[in-house]
Amino acid sequence: MNAPIDPADMPTGIRMTLSPLVGRVLAPNPSPFTYTGTQTYVVGTSDVAVIDPGPDEANHIAAIVAATGGRPIRAILCTHTHRDHSPAAAPLAAVVGAPIIGCAPLTMEDDGPRADAAFDAAYRPDRILTDGDQVAGEGWTLQALATPGHTSNHLCFALLEEKALFTGDHVMGWSTSVISPPDGDMTDYMRSMQRLLDRDDAIYYPAHGDAVDNPRRLVRGMMGHRKQREGQILRFLERNGASAIPAMVAEMYKGVDSRLHGAAGRSVLAHLIDLDQRGKAAPLDDGRWRLC
Template identity: 40%
Template sequence: MAHLKSKLLEIDIEPGAVSEVSPLLRRVTAPNPSVMTGPGTNAYIVGRKELAIIDPGPSISSHVSAMLEGCSGARLRWIIVTHTHPDHSPAAMLLAEATGAELVGAMIENDGHQDTSFQADRQLQDGDVFANDEFTLRAVHTPGHVGNHYCFFLEEEKTLFTGDHIMQGTTVVVIPPSGDMADYLHSLEKLKTLNAEYLAPAHGHVMLDADSVIQGLIDHRLAREAKVVSAFEKCSSGTLDQLLPLVYDDVDPKVLPVAKIALWSHLLKLETDGRASKQAGATIEQEIWSLTGSA
């Protein structure tokens, strides 16, 4: 795995290039950089003779061409999506039409954030295995970011493909109602049991020290939850907009609209835990939250 470790020292991710990451793994990054996607969405080509592609990404012709180039001379058998957000799955249909590969993913009711063009040939289940003479890829259901999210563990290289459950350089947005903070934390604990060495995210570089990264995310979310609770010492009750600057006083103001979604997900978790309650409002923004038992 020394080859993999050397690749982790890369500074730049070049959209459109087929990058060698390890003996079994190549990466093709889509040209869709943004605040939410980082350098772009990573599609991973697993195998050398009979292939799987994980997260084909957006339907951009140059990106599809780059993935097909990466599959040249081999059989693409599986096109697998971690979840059906529009930066992850729309290219799947184009790849399937060009190669005849099986489309694999978990469908979910459209919550306004789904790629409705994606139609799975096979519905994912926790523990599903995709295997051949080269590799064994195991599906791990990881709801949290969204309810139909899956990670995939490449057993031969101890590499975990994390989709949007874990991103390099930033934290993941948990988007209610399909996204759930309690589920997210539970899924992180579940991933620790795999004993992965490497994390291959859909956005950013491959990461070493998988267990440390995972535990760091758990610690970060619990620390943010503690800040939510502490905010009620300064504001006994409040709306999302009133609580937001108290809970997220340590972030760039440009990301506060996204932080408000995260705050909502933390409050919903506290409500489920019986530690917070709300007075209904005409909109989510008008709901008034307080700690259970507080004034």
């Protein structure tokens, strides 16, 4: 992973040119989960696409419009519908008259405590992209790559002319992604990571964190990290017997900001569900988990 970013080097509301076809505008929404904020990308020269317009913040929407330099916006694309990614799509479309294109809306069954508080329920795309679908303008082509795992509707977008991949939250430049069941799925996530490992992209542009200039090495390392975490869980259960997730988090995430322990618990649960599907662990009625 690249060196940590100094927030002073990531000013909000200003277009930063990253390549002949790619510019970036940082949204003013830093947090323990978004790092320095959501990065909105502007792709193209004569006409452009906007990827992950971000939160519905008037100043950020104005900054996106300014970053286009008056060029027509052909498409507003969303990698997924977490509230730091897609809510600005509709107000931006209202200003510039561009279609909203990208991931499918996400509707979750309300069969228990709701788990979709972080999702943008108002997201309404004009066109839904599926794996392999393309959006193009003058001198640029974006191809959708289905990458479920972080969310079931997650897409990455490949910029074919530059062998670049906009990875949303599937691969970030500063941290691993949170996989939060029931929508987040560790099995799907690992399959999607393998898809990326099998590709030959030259650079990743994530929604959070710096660009990644050795993407296959990063993906390989992230997959190894998940395997190590799985091993930690299995060893914990072997050593301690049936256990609850908070006890696992307390041991396995020592030194991690306590504000992230809730998210860590969701990822541990995702690992346990995956282990259950593979016959290696099983849930008990009291909320604890045991080895099989």
